[in-house]
Each structure stands twice: as structure tokens, then as C-alpha cells.
Amino acid sequence: MELFPPIPLSQWQDTKETLHRFEQLVGKIRLAASPRRNHWWNVPFHLTGRGITTRPMRDVDGTSVFTVDFDFVDHRLVVSTLDGRARSFPLAGQSVASFHDNTLDALAALGLGVRINIPRPYDLPDAGRPFAKDTEHAAYDPVLVNRYWRVLSQVAVVLEEFAAGFAGKASPVHHFWHTLDIAHTRFSGRHTDQPPEVDPVTREAYSRELISFGFWFGDELYPEPAFYSYTAPEPAGLTGEPLEPASASWVARYKTHLAVLPYDAARAESDPRALVLAFYESAYQGGARRAGWDVGQFASPGGITDPQLPLPPGGL
Structure with a gap:
């Protein structure tokens, strides 16, 4: 299978x-049905062998454990309970409105109570329109959705490899339904002061000094x-700070800057995996150096924190 198609x-x-709107609806179910975690780590999706998952959650009464999974192989939304019951429906042929109704019907059929506080998109152009009234967005190409999931999965493996080199506080590799990106974040441990007007979502996300790494599919600002x-x-x-490879650059976004490596530039190389790892490492070294991090303290080469006890070549 082609790496980075x-x-x-x-x-x-x-x-x-x-x-994106399908995922935001299910993401808001995850938000409503999971205990809050620092930096909103309870909210993102995780990758599976067939798509993405909310991971296990409890319903509003706390009596049932369930998951909601996107199956991007058979292209179905699947709601499953811990006792083995399940309901599913096809993703293709749905508008956001019908997807909303079918999702809530599946939850109700399984006796799952979930209260979505704000049942409309977050930070999208139609944020004022409820999911239940959106009949405009109804396109679904199964081939391209499957490719989106394969790209996510391949990037996740590279991010996991990169994440192994850091021994400090760090996020999982997870998929945010807010911006439809996949990310891994490292933290120095230092608190950051933010102006009082900063919104609650941003305040929690950036309450500690961090360097984040990820991949996104493009948007109106960077298409x-x-x-x-x-x-x-x-x-x-x-x-x-210098970036690797030469095709990477610093790009202004809002009032800050991103280190950016175009996906197609990585695809054009003979070893795109190594290129992406070099890019992430150069961005980390530059950010850590400028922010005064103790890079040696956080080092975990090959995922090992005790260099006196390396794993044998064959593993455990």
C-alpha cells in the first residue's frame, strides 16, 4: 500500500x-459522555483498524458503557454497548440532518441517554445552524473517505515513532474533530499566563507551555x-530557527507561526517517513531551544528512559 497517497x-x-460535521456531532457526544481531562484530551477520536472511535463512554445515567465508531471500510456509523448490543447505519447518502437523526435514533434504540449541550458545529462557518437542520452538506465519496482514514493511520504511526523520543508530559496521538487534524503535543511543565478575554477552550488547551506536531488536510487559509x-x-x-528539509518553512497563521512541510513535498521523496521525522525533530529542537527547554532531561531515545537497561534486539 502506498505510503501517503x-x-x-x-x-x-x-x-x-x-x-467534518458528522465527526463534530459524534465528538460532541464524546464531550458530553466522558470525564473531562486536562487540555481536552478526553474529547478527540482515536484511530482503529477500520476507522476512528470515541473510545468507551458512559451514558447520562451512568448505567451503560458504549462507543460510537466510524467504520471507513464498510462506511457505517456503529453504536455499540458493553453488553454486546449494537445499532448501525450507512454513512453514504446522508445529509448532516439525517445523520444527526439516525445517530440519535441509534442511541435511543439502545437505551442510551446523552445530552448534547450545543447541537451545532463548533468554529465552522455555519456554527449558528443546528445539525438537525443542515440538509446542505450531503456529499460522501467512500473512496476518498477511506483514503482520508488511511492517511490518518499512516501519519499516526509516524507520530507514534516521533513521540517515543520524549520522556516528559505528552499527549496521546489523537484526532481532533474541531479542526480535523491529528496531533501529538509535548509539554515543558511551565504554566502560561493568558489574557482574561481568552475563550475557555483555548485557555485549557494552552494552559501550559507546549510544542505540538501534527498533520491537517488543508483549509481556506492553507488549501x-x-x-x-x-x-x-x-x-x-x-x-x-532552521527547519528540515529545505521544502519546510515558517508560515504566518493568525498572530503566530507554524512550521509547515507540504504533504506533497514529503510524498515526492524516496523516504517520506524519514523526511517527516526529520521535520518534526527540527521544529522541536528550534522551539525547545528558543523557549529554554532542557532537551536532555526530556530525552527518551528509542522510547527508553533508562539508558543502562536497553531492551534486547528482540524486545521483551
């Missing part, structure tokens, strides 16, 4: 917009898929 934004823009990294808060002189 092509997925230009222009080719699946309509499908992406529909899928192509790309690997990225950023340091928050952004230290002075960050954009003067």
Missing part, C-alpha cells in the same frame, strides 16, 4: 465538509494537506 483538498472538499508544528507561547526569534 495523494489527497488534494480540491478533490474531496465537499465530502470533507460533510464528514493543501501539510505536516505542521508550533510552539505556544511562541518564543522570540522562533522563525529564525
Whole structure:
């Protein structure tokens, strides 16, 4: 199977917009049915062998454990309970409104109570329109959705490999339904002061100094898929730090900067995996150096924190 197959934004823009709203609805179910975790780590999706999952949750009464999974092989939404019951329906042929209704019907059929506080998109152009009234977004190309999931899965493996080199506080590799990106974040442990007008979502996400690494599929500001990294808060002189490879650059976004490696630039190389790892490492070294992190303290080469006890070549 090709590593990093092509997925230009222009080719699946309509499908992406529909899928994004599908995922936001299910993400809000996850938000409502999971205990809150620092930096909103309870909210994102995780990858599976067939798609993405909410992971186990409890319903509003606390009596049932359930998951909601997107199956991007058979293209179905599957709601499953811990006692083995399940309901599913096809993803293709749905508008956001019908997807909303079918999802709630599946939950009700299994006796699952979930209260979605704000049942409309978050931070999207139609944020004022309830999911239940969106008949505009109804495109779903199964081939391209499957490719989206394969790209996510391949990037996740590279991010997991990169994550092994850090021994400090770090996030899982997880898929955010807010911006439809996949990310891994490292933390220095230092608290960050934020102005009182900063919104609650941002305050919690950036309450500690961090360097984040990820991949997104493109948007109106940067209309192509790309690997990225950023340091928050952004230290002075960050954009003067060198990036690898030469096709990577610092890109202004809102009031800060992203280190960006275009997806197609990585695809064009003979070893795109090594190229992406080098990109992430250069962004980390630059951000950590400018922010004054103790890189040696956080080092975990090969996922080992005790260099005196390396694993044998064959593992455990």
C-alpha cells in the first residue's frame, strides 16, 4: 500500500465538509459522555483498524458503557454497548440532518441517554445552524473517505515513532474533530499566563507551555494537506530557527507561526517517513531551544528512559 497517497483538498472538499460535521456531532457526544481531562484530551477520536472511535463512554445515567465508531471500510456509523448490543447505519447518502437523526435514533434504540449541550458545529462557518437542520452538506465519496482514514493511520504511526523520543508530559496521538487534524503535543511543565478575554477552550488547551506536531488536510487559509508544528507561547526569534528539509518553512497563521512541510513535498521523496521525522525533530529542537527547554532531561531515545537497561534486539 502506498505510503501517503495523494489527497488534494480540491478533490474531496465537499465530502470533507460533510464528514467534518458528522465527526463534530459524534465528538460532541464524546464531550458530553466522558470525564473531562486536562487540555481536552478526553474529547478527540482515536484511530482503529477500520476507522476512528470515541473510545468507551458512559451514558447520562451512568448505567451503560458504549462507543460510537466510524467504520471507513464498510462506511457505517456503529453504536455499540458493553453488553454486546449494537445499532448501525450507512454513512453514504446522508445529509448532516439525517445523520444527526439516525445517530440519535441509534442511541435511543439502545437505551442510551446523552445530552448534547450545543447541537451545532463548533468554529465552522455555519456554527449558528443546528445539525438537525443542515440538509446542505450531503456529499460522501467512500473512496476518498477511506483514503482520508488511511492517511490518518499512516501519519499516526509516524507520530507514534516521533513521540517515543520524549520522556516528559505528552499527549496521546489523537484526532481532533474541531479542526480535523491529528496531533501529538509535548509539554515543558511551565504554566502560561493568558489574557482574561481568552475563550475557555483555548485557555485549557494552552494552559501550559507546549510544542505540538501534527498533520491537517488543508483549509481556506492553507488549501493543501501539510505536516505542521508550533510552539505556544511562541518564543522570540522562533522563525529564525532552521527547519528540515529545505521544502519546510515558517508560515504566518493568525498572530503566530507554524512550521509547515507540504504533504506533497514529503510524498515526492524516496523516504517520506524519514523526511517527516526529520521535520518534526527540527521544529522541536528550534522551539525547545528558543523557549529554554532542557532537551536532555526530556530525552527518551528509542522510547527508553533508562539508558543502562536497553531492551534486547528482540524486545521483551
